[in-house]
Amino acid sequence: MRKSKFRLVTACACSLLVNFALGIRANAQSGSDLPDYMSVIVGQSAPATKSQVAEQNVLALDIAMFGLYDEAQAKFQKNFLAEHPVIMALFSNQGGKLTLFRNGKPPLDAPQVPIRYQLYKSVGHSALALFELAGSHLGTVGDQSWVGPMRTFRGANQTAIDSLDTLDLGADARENQRKVLAGNIKFMDACLSKGTYSFADIQQYAQEVKPYLQKNITWGATTQVEHWMKVLKDWKAMLGPDWDKTYGVSNTLYVARQNNVLFSTMAQFFGKDAMNTRLFLFETSQFVTTPDQMLDVLIRTVADRSVGQVFFGNYYLMDYELMGGDARKAIAVEDKKYRMAVFLPPAVPFHSNEWPFRIDPSQGEGPATIEDIK
DSSP states (O other): OHHHHHHHHHHHHHHHHHHHHHHHHHHHHTTOOOOGGGHHHHOSOOOOOHHHHHHHHHHHHHHHHHHHHHHHHHHHHHHHHHHOOEEEEEOOTTSOEEEEEETTEEEEEOOOOOTHHHHHHHHHHHHHHHHHHHHHTGGGGGGTTTHHHHHHHHHHHHHHHHTGGGSSOOHHHHHHHHHHHHHHHHHHHHHHHHTOOOHHHHHHHHHHHHHHHHHHHHHHHHHHHHHHHHHHHHHHHHHGGGGGGOEEEEEEOGGGOTTOHHHHHHHHHHOGGGBTTTEEEEEOSSSOOOHHHHHHHHHHHHHHHHHIIIIISOTTGGGSOTTHHHHHHHHHHHHHHTTOOOOOOOOOOSSOOSOSSOOOGGGOOSOSSGGGOO
8 A cells, every 4th residue: 555655646746846847948948047056957958849748648547557556456465365365385495485374364384394405405505516616717727716715615515524423314314415525525625636627527526426416306305395295285174165265376486497396296285277276386586585575476466367357358368468469460470571480389278277387298308307317
């Protein structure tokens, strides 16, 4: 509410300033005397034309729309959350954060993924970090600028390996972490001893630690999935009949979109019929986003469906780019002008329960899992 009122007030204030400036310029053109300090506002530009004024009058409708839209959104969000529970699964470095929103109750945060998930990931990332360190200096190995950072990172790896015996991990998992860290140290010691390294050295190091990294990936994924499956099972039982009107949302950056762990786990409980209807995967510009931002996107998505139904007779129309259909036709026309082949995906129904990422193996090539890579 405050945000929408602020937008409207700002729009009105801007309009008044523009009209004020135009009026001053008009007076200046007619020969009115003005003090010097007003020159920064008046300037030397010509007054707006009637056409420009008319354009601004029409464009002001769009500015006003956003303020009204925000005000209506606040009301719809209140009504929506009073009727529908929402499970929000957000990316985090700790293996995700699941929150259950229910009417009249404070948000319920699920327990965190067991700490061993973070340990597997941290050790795995140490190898990737070492690759970034060495790889980014490949073109300037001779200037020794990599030596200081590598010595520092070598110390961090040694501290970690010295701490392994007190970690709450099984013997196999603890030994696997030791092998990754020992591989890191071995590579760094060789580089520091020789005072140089090559791309071939990096490749050999990567192949040596690869099997241990794969184990960490497997253990980390299993820990994460087992945890969230139990949380969702318990929440579904707790919600009872309300589960059928519960909405689920998760976020992803592009690189984590395919086979997204949190979304795929939620899909097991929501089922196919809820896909893109009550279960959503929203792409964000960062790995980490806020619950308020996610709720805003969810509410806008669901609210706009009423617009599609009332104006165009289809409830799911607004889930798509409104001008996209006519843009497809326009693209085909322009392609013909430029003698280009039309390259567009098939037109699909507005309401679809398909996964929100690539699902047709015939449209790609190469391996689909780490194990498939030769």
